[in-house]
Amino acid sequence: MERKVVITGMGIWSCLGKTLEEVRDSLYTGKSGIIFSQERKDAGFRSALCTNVERPDLKPFLARNLRQFLPEEAQYAYIATRDALENAGLDQDYLNTHEVGILYGNDSTAESTMHALDKFREFKDTAACGSGAIFQSMNSTITMNLACLFKLRGINLTASGACASSSHAIGLAYLLIRDGLQDCIICGGAQEANMYSVASFDGLQAFSVRENEPEKASRPFDRDRDGLIPGGGGATVILESYESAVKRGAPILGEVVSWGFSGNGDHISTPNVAGPARSLELCLKNGGIDIRQIGYINAHATSTRAGDGREAQAIAQIFGDYKVPVTSTKSQTGHEMWMAGASELIYSMLMMKNNFIAGNLNFENPDDETACINIVPETREAHFDMFLSNSFGFGGTNSTLIVKNIASK
Amino acid sequence: MTRDEIIKQVNGVLAEEFEVEENTLSPEANVKETLSLDSLSLVDLVAIIQQTYKIKIPVTDLRSIQTFNDLYNYIESHLAQ
Numbered sequence A: 001m002e003r004k005v006v007i008t009g010m011g012i013w014s015c016l017g018k019t020l021e022e023v024r025d026s027l028y029t030g031k032s033g034i035i036f037s038q039e040r041k042d043a044g045f046r047s048a049l050c051t052n053v054e055r056p057d058l059k060p061f062l063a064r065n066l067r068q069f070l071p072e073e074a075q076y077a078y079i080a081t082r083d084a085l086e087n088a089g090l091d092q093d094y095l096n097t098h099e100v101g102i103l104y105g106n107d108s109t110a111e112s113t114m115h116a117l118d119k120f121r122e123f124k125d126t127a128a129c130g131s132g133a134i135f136q137s138m139n140s141t142i143t144m145n146l147a148c149l150f151k152l153r154g155i156n157l158t159a160s161g162a163c164a165s166s167s168h169a170i171g172l173a174y175l176l177i178r179d180g181l182q183d184c185i186i187c188g189g190a191q192e193a194n195m196y197s198v199a200s201f202d203g204l205q206a207f208s209v210r211e212n213e214p215e216k217a218s219r220p221f222d223r224d225r226d227g228l229i230p231g232g233g234g235a236t237v238i239l240e241s242y243e244s245a246v247k248r249g250a251p252i253l254g255e256v257v258s259w260g261f262s263g264n265g266d267h268i269s270t271p272n273v274a275g276p277a278r279s280l281e282l283c284l285k286n287g288g289i290d291i292r293q294i295g296y297i298n299a300h301a302t303s304t305r306a307g308d309g310r311e312a313q314a315i316a317q318i319f320g321d322y323k324v325p326v327t328s329t330k331s332q333t334g335h336e337m338w339m340a341g342a343s344e345l346i347y348s349m350l351m352m353k354n355n356f357i358a359g360n361l362n363f364e365n366p367d368d369e370t371a372c373i374n375i376v377p378e379t380r381e382a383h384f385d386m387f388l389s390n391s392f393g394f395g396g397t398n399s400t401l402i403v404k405n406i407a408s409k
Numbered sequence B: 001m002t003r004d005e006i007i008k009q010v011n012g013v014l015a016e017e018f019e020v021e022e023n024t025l026s027p028e029a030n031v032k033e034t035l036s037l038d039s040l041s042l043v044d045l046v047a048i049i050q051q052t053y054k055i056k057i058p059v060t061d062l063r064s065i066q067t068f069n070d071l072y073n074y075i076e077s078h079l080a081q
Helices: A020-029 A038-043 A072-088 A092-097 A110-123 A141-149 A165-178 A195-202 A242-247 A274-287 A305-319 A337-354 B003-018 B031-035 B042-053 B059-064 B068-080
Strands: A005-013 A034-036 A049-051 A100-105 A156-159 A184-191 A233-241 A254-263 A296-298 A325-327 A386-393 A397-405
Touching: A005 A020, A005 A072, A005 A165, A005 A242, A005 A337, A020 A337, A038 A195, A072 A141, A072 A184, A072 A233, A100 A141, A100 A165, A100 A337, A110 A195, A110 B042, A141 A156, A156 A165, A165 A184, A165 A233, A165 A254, A165 A337, A165 A386, A165 A397, A184 A337, A233 A242, A233 A337, A254 A274, A254 A337, A274 A305, A274 A386, A274 A397, A296 A337, A305 A386, A337 A386, A337 A397, B003 B042, B003 B068, B031 B042, B031 B068, B042 B068, B059 B068
Parallel strands: A100 A156, A100 A184, A296 A325, A296 A386
Antiparallel strands: A005 A233, A005 A254, A034 A049, A184 A233, A254 A397, A386 A397
């Protein structure tokens, strides 16, 4: 028998805030997290736009020998997870006595790998890399660290699916809980925000060069979009079986009702319409959801010419005459990449729980491809009880999640 | 570099790296215990001495370094070479 999978906790560390309340307010007021970085310009970036993500101080929580294993992205993941566990009412005693898993999205550890190998090459000695280097430079660094720090004894796995990584992680966790293999899984995604992690990406000329107007640079679906802005941080959601949540009197915030996914089988970086459309279609079909039940779509749209246009076409193809409200929160956050699936689920949850849709910043004019969908340009009060969140990535990997509201007690 | 200068610098670097109070690093104190070093973080001690003094401490020599005095002696003798 399939079990109901609910969300019982959320935690986030992003350019929009370090608590759920701060992020909610930033979404509502249309705050932009995007800045110009002189450091990147001086270093030779074509686009020096990025987001303003503060590094958390973990000294109060973790001894030096434990922090030594945590690269930037794992620091974000740790602080977001602490908050999510607290939000879910899960303390260390519970984690010690129950089988709780972790399934997190991550797809790079560039800076830590670079630093370790720089030391190795400088001193021609492998010991010069330091004790943390191996644990910091593996792609599973977040799950390996957090599983040890929180003493987790359930599934321990990193999902790497490019910019859909954490959406896939949530989808997989949903399946494991639905099918009775796990009762509770810490899910999420984190993204290193340092310049080394995206230097080669900048080299592809994929980033916006609207450097004189950082807050206007991320403009998903707008006619004058000219590229994405790389972001970062960490976002954690606690997924749990409904029975488990009720048994321990946990806050039930929402229900993950379906996951859909697909591969484009096409170009490594150029998206198409058919792949995303199949992800949307499969997600709706798997959950037995009628399109008119969806009150809001959080689009993947990153502010690139090709990506936004194809996604708009895919949404229009599946939703037809039903003009569901669509926005891309990347207009505020830039592209949070490995973190985006999880952070955007949280952004959408905050909107759903607080009865608003955050406006798609800088959407002034559609173009021929994006005119087919209903993009909400300014924040508006809105009640909806179900949303759909898209995440797509390099290699043509697509993931779609649908979440239903559950009224707070 | 005089021995006093070595002691001052070593204590400063280790206190910062391993986040301990500098006044706990007395000459007779045990290095591993004072700095809370386990088998992994011992690698960091080797790395920081190497980065600061360009001296590589082989594992066989590391075993003989028990107290901070042993460490100062090791650095002083190898700097002189």
